[in-house]
Amino acid sequence: MTDEGGGSNNGRRRTQIGALVLFAVGAVAIDSSLVAKMRLRPTNPDLATLATSNASQGLAKVAASINATDISDQHTVTASPNSTSPPPPTYNLDSAAAQDKSPDKNTEAPSVTESTSPPTNSVSIAAATPCFPDPRRLAYMLYATDARTVCNALLMARNIRETGTPVSIPIVTLVASDVAPDVANHLVDTANNFVVERVAPWKQSGVEWSHEYAMSLTKLRIFEERGYDKVIYLDSDAWIQRNLDHLFHLGDAVFWAPHAYYLTENYVFGSTLLVFAPSNTVIAALEKALESPPRPDYFDMDVLNDLYRLDCGYLPSHYVVLSYTLNDNAVWSFTSKAERMAHTYVYHYSPGLGVGKPWSTPRSILRNKNPAYDPLFYDLFARYWDHEDALCSWLRQ
Numbered sequence: 001m002t003d004e005g006g007g008s009n010n011g012r013r014r015t016q017i018g019a020l021v022l023f024a025v026g027a028v029a030i031d032s033s034l035v036a037k038m039r040l041r042p043t044n045p046d047l048a049t050l051a052t053s054n055a056s057q058g059l060a061k062v063a064a065s066i067n068a069t070d071i072s073d074q075h076t077v078t079a080s081p082n083s084t085s086p087p088p089p090t091y092n093l094d095s096a097a098a099q100d101k102s103p104d105k106n107t108e109a110p111s112v113t114e115s116t117s118p119p120t121n122s123v124s125i126a127a128a129t130p131c132f133p134d135p136r137r138l139a140y141m142l143y144a145t146d147a148r149t150v151c152n153a154l155l156m157a158r159n160i161r162e163t164g165t166p167v168s169i170p171i172v173t174l175v176a177s178d179v180a181p182d183v184a185n186h187l188v189d190t191a192n193n194f195v196v197e198r199v200a201p202w203k204q205s206g207v208e209w210s211h212e213y214a215m216s217l218t219k220l221r222i223f224e225e226r227g228y229d230k231v232i233y234l235d236s237d238a239w240i241q242r243n244l245d246h247l248f249h250l251g252d253a254v255f256w257a258p259h260a261y262y263l264t265e266n267y268v269f270g271s272t273l274l275v276f277a278p279s280n281t282v283i284a285a286l287e288k289a290l291e292s293p294p295r296p297d298y299f300d301m302d303v304l305n306d307l308y309r310l311d312c313g314y315l316p317s318h319y320v321v322l323s324y325t326l327n328d329n330a331v332w333s334f335t336s337k338a339e340r341m342a343h344t345y346v347y348h349y350s351p352g353l354g355v356g357k358p359w360s361t362p363r364s365i366l367r368n369k370n371p372a373y374d375p376l377f378y379d380l381f382a383r384y385w386d387h388e389d390a391l392c393s394w395l396r397q
Contacts, residue, residue: 151392152236253313324352
């Protein structure tokens with residue numbers, strides 16, 4: 001009976017040990033699963049360490065319990081430090097620059113003044129953007145109708161990449177079909193995921209071919225469905241100061257556009273920047289509205305405002321600032337002009353203060369600067385010309 005009782009006790013102890021080991025393994029598996037889920041929250045990097053620590057503490061308690069049974073054939077379970085994968089790397093602007101093989105890589109642009117530098121306490125786009133894969137098809141989109149706008153689109157595409165937008169997001173330029181193939185091909189760059197799609201030109205019937213905006217309605221073809229779920233459109237005669245990728249996560253609206261602060265405080269938006277889900281329904285409404293334009297000088301911004309000014313989403317004014325107004329003292333929701341400038345995303349080259357677009361402005365303005373203007377005003381022109389020299393030498397051939 002004694003031997004049988006001792007054997008029974010040993011059996012119970014082995015059963016207890018097995019149960020404790022299974023409990024320990026289960027604790028590790030559960031905590032590892034939690035850690036894997038916590039990796040989806042890049043703003044809480046300490047959570048993974050905390051979960052791993054909890055697993056280790058739980059195993060220590062299990063081991064202490066086993067030791068208390070005074071069993072000679074103890075089972076030891078150790079938490080593996082590799083039970084979770086390292087967090088995914090955040091996107092680094094330096095790595096983006098290293099990938100860029102553009103001929104202007106060694107071109108040194110004028111330094112940005114201190115007043116226009118991003119604030120030191122600003123949250124980076126890499127930290128704010130979810131680190132898990134986005135199943136949607138995203139794209140930046142531009143358009144071009146002649147050699148000059150092809151050059152501008154090329155400069156803008158490079159500018160977008162330089163702000164840190166990953167190569168996985170294509171930059172698509174809609175090029176009018178009457179642009180010569182050898183000119184349009186300057187926009188093709190497989191390594192940088194620059195894509196060209198040919199479209200039919202769309203002319204405003206009420207103006208002459210020579211009119212500056214005669215072909216601007218071609219821009220509206222960005223709303224045509226081409227297989228992309230969300231698009232960020234930009235006019236190419238602009239300069240990006242800060243990355244715009246976070247706009248892909250805006251909620252539903254026919255589109256999002258910046259408030260046209262330079263026209264009125266009421267509901268009017270500019271079309272330099274648009275964020276939208278392409279829709280053939282929208283393009284059909286635009287085509288119908290343009291069958292009988294109310295006046296000759298009726299272009300893309302006019303028809304978009306007439307149809308959607310009360311239905312679209314509005315971006316704050318500092319998303320797009322006209323170049324000649326950057327010197328204004330407006331602060332909007334910021335505490336100072338310097339803070340407003342530091343938070344501006346896009347500067348749109350606009351005629352004013354005695355200068356026009358960069359390609360129609362003499363470069364001598366850089367030698368005769370008005371001291372009353374913020375240095376950034378001239379820096380923007382210098383940057384355009386530096387990139388034009390590096391990327392568009394074919395314009396002068």
